[in-house]
């Protein structure tokens with residue numbers, strides 16, 4: 069596995085969603101997790117990585133000022149850039165992608181090449197709503213992408229997969245149909261996480277070809293080009309804060325981690 073050069077990764081944090089399933093008036097990314105906005109946890113983990121040269125936050129216009137204020141509390145705040153997100157997650161990612169390499173990442177002496185900041189070669193798209201991403205998972209996905217040019221974190225499906233279909237019996241609204249079993253072995257089923265990491269040219273090409281057909285993650289756009297995407301097993305606790313109860317789970321997980329790290 070090859071390692072990525074210092075400062076060669078641009079992280080895109082899509083943070084412009086409406087959080088409708090979370091149900092708060094304000095952006096769910098400002099919900100507090102161990103006393104600070106939940107988006108700041110992954111942002112700090114990522115900006116502290118030597119591979120990461122810059123972070124582009126895609127935000128809604130109404131949240132821009134609040135993100136600008138809060139990012140000043142993070143290390144290397146000069147390496148952050150805020151762009152305006154869009155209606156779909158892919159629009160937010162596209163807006164940030166357009167700014168990669170337009171933002172000269174300040175380089176420390178050891179990162180500068182001929183006195184210039186390192187050029188970005190890789191893009192890691194990470195949901196700002198996933199606060200608990202582990203350095204060990206980042207090590208793994210960064211190591212894989214150097215070889216495959218496209219790699220995502222994912223976890224195996226653990227339950228029985230059902231599909232809802234209109235009720236025949238006239239009783240409930242929907243009835244369930246099991247989709248794993250003989251025809252669909254769930255051992256091959258994974259749930260995609262983030263970061264999803266790509267060579268800059270590859271993800272740019274994928275987004276140039278994107279004609280708006282919905283895609284809930286970035287890997288799907290690369291797959292549509294026929295380019296393989298490596299699945300890298302990730303920790304089950306790299307959860308996305310979608311519903312209010314997810315925040316309670318994240319709080320408990322983070323408390324446990326901090327307790328273990330202080331032992």
Ligand SMILES: Nc1ccn([C@@H]2O[C@H](COP(=O)(O)OP(=O)(O)OP(=O)(O)O)[C@@H](O)[C@H]2O)c(=O)n1
Nearest residue numbers: 082083084085086087088089155156157196197
């Ligand atoms: N137009 C959008 C939609 C989503 N996101 C971001 O993509 C990540 C994953 O999306 P999700 O968890 O679905 O967030 P929301 O779209 O806000 O949630 P919901 O679907 O419940 O409205 C989040 O960090 C969210 O802010 C974004 O940047 N732009």
Ligand SMILES: C[C@](O)(CO)[C@H](O)COP(=O)(O)O
Nearest residue numbers: 157195260261262284285308
């Ligand atoms: C990108 C993603 O995290 C992969 O599982 C997920 O699709 C984003 O959340 P959404 O609810 O689909 O917008």
